[in-house]
Amino acid sequence: MRLTTDKLADILREHNYKVTPQRRVVVDVLVHSNEHMTPSTIYEKARQKHPRVGLVTVYRTLDILSGLGLICELHTLDNNHSYLMRETDKPHHHLICSECGKVIDFTDCGLGALEKRLSLETGFEIEEHLLEFHGLCCHCQTITAKREKNEKTAT
Amino acid sequence: MRLTTDKLADILREHNYKVTPQRRVVVDVLVHSNEHMTPSTIYEKARQKHPRVGLVTVYRTLDILSGLGLICELHTLDNNHSYLMRETDKPHHHLICSECGKVIDFTDCGLGALEKRLSLETGFEIEEHLLEFHGLCCHCQTITAKREKNEKTAT
DNA sequence: TCACTAACTGAAAACGTTTTTCAATTAGCA
DNA sequence: TGCTAATTGAAAAACGTTTTCAGTTAGTGA
Ligand SMILES: [Zn+2]
Ligand SMILES: [Zn+2]
Ligand SMILES: [Zn+2]
Ligand SMILES: [Zn+2]
Numbered sequence: 001m002r003l004t005t006d007k008l009a010d011i012l013r014e015h016n017y018k019v020t021p022q023r024r025v026v027v028d029v030l031v032h033s034n035e036h037m038t039p040s041t042i043y044e045k046a047r048q049k050h051p052r053v054g055l056v057t058v059y060r061t062l063d064i065l066s067g068l069g070l071i072c073e074l075h076t077l078d079n080n081h082s083y084l085m086r087e088t089d090k091p092h093h094h095l096i097c098s099e100c101g102k103v104i105d106f107t108d109c110g111l112g113a114l115e116k117r118l119s120l121e122t123g124f125e126i127e128e129h130l131l132e133f134h135g136l137c138c139h140c141q142t143i144t145a146k147r148e149k150n151e152k153t154a155t
Numbered sequence: 156m157r158l159t160t161d162k163l164a165d166i167l168r169e170h171n172y173k174v175t176p177q178r179r180v181v182v183d184v185l186v187h188s189n190e191h192m193t194p195s196t197i198y199e200k201a202r203q204k205h206p207r208v209g210l211v212t213v214y215r216t217l218d219i220l221s222g223l224g225l226i227c228e229l230h231t232l233d234n235n236h237s238y239l240m241r242e243t244d245k246p247h248h249h250l251i252c253s254e255c256g257k258v259i260d261f262t263d264c265g266l267g268a269l270e271k272r273l274s275l276e277t278g279f280e281i282e283e284h285l286l287e288f289h290g291l292c293c294h295c296q297t298i299t300a301k302r303e304k305n306e307k308t309a310t
Numbered sequence: 311t312c313a314c315t316a317a318c319t320g321a322a323a324a325c326g327t328t329t330t331t332c333a334a335t336t337a338g339c340a
Numbered sequence: 341t342g343c344t345a346a347t348t349g350a351a352a353a354a355c356g357t358t359t360t361c362a363g364t365t366a367g368t369g370a
Contacts, residue, residue, distance in 0.1 A: 018317060018366050039356080054320040059357070075230060075285075079328085079356080095279055104277055111286075114265060118288060122259050124250055126290035131266075133273060135281035173337050173346060194327080209349040214328065234327085234357085 002087055005031050008070065017064055025050040026061040036074045036082035036103050074103065075130065093131040099140035157242050160186050163225065172219060180205040181216040191229045191237035191258050229258065230285065248286040254295035 003011075005028045009019045017023075029045045030037075037045070039058050046053045062083055065071045074082040074094055082103075095104040109131055119126050136144060158166075160183045164174045172178075184200045185192075192200070194213050201208045217238055220226045229237040229249055237258075241247075250259040264286055274281050291299060 013367090016317090020318065020366070022319070052320080056320065056358085057318085060318085079234070079236075081234075081356085095273055095277060095281070097279070098282065104279070106273060110269060111266075115288065118250055118261060119290075122250060123293040123296075124252070124259070124288070124290045125296050126250070126288050127253065128289050130285065130287040130289070132285040133270065133279070133281050134283050134285070135274075135279045138278040141278075141280050168338090171346095175337070175347065177348070207349080210327095211329085211349065212347085215347085236327090 003031065003070075003085070011068065011070070012064070015068060021050060022046075022053045022057045023061050025053055026058055027065070030065070030071065030083065030085045033084070036072075036084040038080055038082050042083070075132070076101075091128070093133075095133045095135070097137035097140055098134050099136055099144070102137045102139075158186065158225075158240070166223065166225070167219070170223060176205060177201075177208045177212045178216050180208055181213055182220070185220070185226065185238065185240045188239070191227075191239040193235055193237050197238070230287070231256070246283070248288075250288045250290070252292035252295055253289050254291055254299070257292050257294075 005024060008027050008031065009024060012019050012023065012027075025046045026042060028049065029042050033045075039055065039062060042062075043053070043055045043058045046058060062071065066073060066083075070086055071083045072086050072092065074084070074096075076082070076096060092105045092107045093109055095106060096102070109129075111129060111131065115126050115129065118124065160179060163182050163186065164179060167174050167178065167182075180201045181197060183204065184197050188200075194210065194217060197217075198208070198210045198213045201213060217226065221228060221238075225241055226238045227241050227247065229239070229251075231237070231251060247260045247262045248264055250261060251257070264284075266284060266286065270281050270284065273279065
């Protein structure tokens with residue numbers, strides 16, 4: 001189930017955050033995207049809808065939404081954070097193409113047993129886990145294969 | 156099995172990298188640490204052994220070692236990278252205390268089956284995965300519990 | 311409806327990490 | 341030993357993110 005901008009505005013108010021035009025625009029950008037976006041991408045899209053939005057506000061809004069558990073944060077290896085509105089309550093994980101950055105979400109990781117075992121062995125109280133698979137998507141596999149073939153021919 | 160500084164120097168030479176005093180010092184720092192260290196920590200320790208080492212060289216050496224798969228990179232949520240010399244060929248994963256930063260390594264994640272399933276379902280060619288558990292270590296659990304008790308008493 | 315106030319705003323500066331640039335130095339090899 | 345491509349550190353640039361601060365405003369309640 002996908003939340004609307006209005007519904008999210010209500011949630012913000014419920015938690016005593018003011019619903020300013022700027023916040024509404026940032027939320028709107030997130031609601032209408034199916035891809036994980038970096039803060040600066042969100043900033044650019046937000047400016048197209050409403051020129052008076054600052055990058056700072058994007059960061060601050062992301063902080064709030066993240067604190068409320070409404071968005072998922074993606075941690076790619078090249079030190080870029082991306083965000084996507086959550087659709088379900090289930091925690092989900094990512095399969096990321098290291099070539100083109102394409103992201104596929106999946107939910108069932110089956111790590112419950114491992115989590116329990118580690119908790120017992122180490123005494124840790126485990127709160128969450130981060131799981132990402134990295135590799136090449138279909139498309140990039142073909143491209144890479146082609147390039148390697150060409151390089152071989154050239155040599 | 157743990158590699159020595161000399162053995163690592165050989166590996167570098169095998170891959171056509173020159174073994175300079177600076178690189179040797181950086182490698183030495185890594186070899187003699189049991190904890191994941193950030194580039195700037197490595198830099199400080201390296202300077203104690205050999206004042207003429209620059210932070211840039213630390214970054215460059217880490218890049219090389221990483222490319223050769225000799226060190227493991229730790230990606231904490233607060234955007235700090237840390238590095239540790241690898242001891243085995245097995246990929247290993249991390250259990251991180253979100254309070255004090257303590258890291259425990261573990262090896263068996265049992266994600267092979269999931270990896271195979273995802274690969275089939277999505278057509279991805281999966282190269283690696285990143286798995287981190289986050290939570291509170293024994294010590295920090297006690298501290299947090301105490302603090303919460305005190306706060307309750309104060310109110 | 312209006313006035314009040316705490317919350318919010320953007321610009322600019324500060325921040326910490328990482329990368330690039332470049333002239334000087336040096337490891338490895340013949 | 342002398343050559344050369346690789347490597348070096350200082351400095352500057354680049355980058356994503358946070359802080360600061362004076363001005364603005366959403367929401368509240370009279
Ligand atoms: Zn996601
Ligand atoms: Zn791809
Ligand atoms: Zn490790
Ligand atoms: Zn701890």
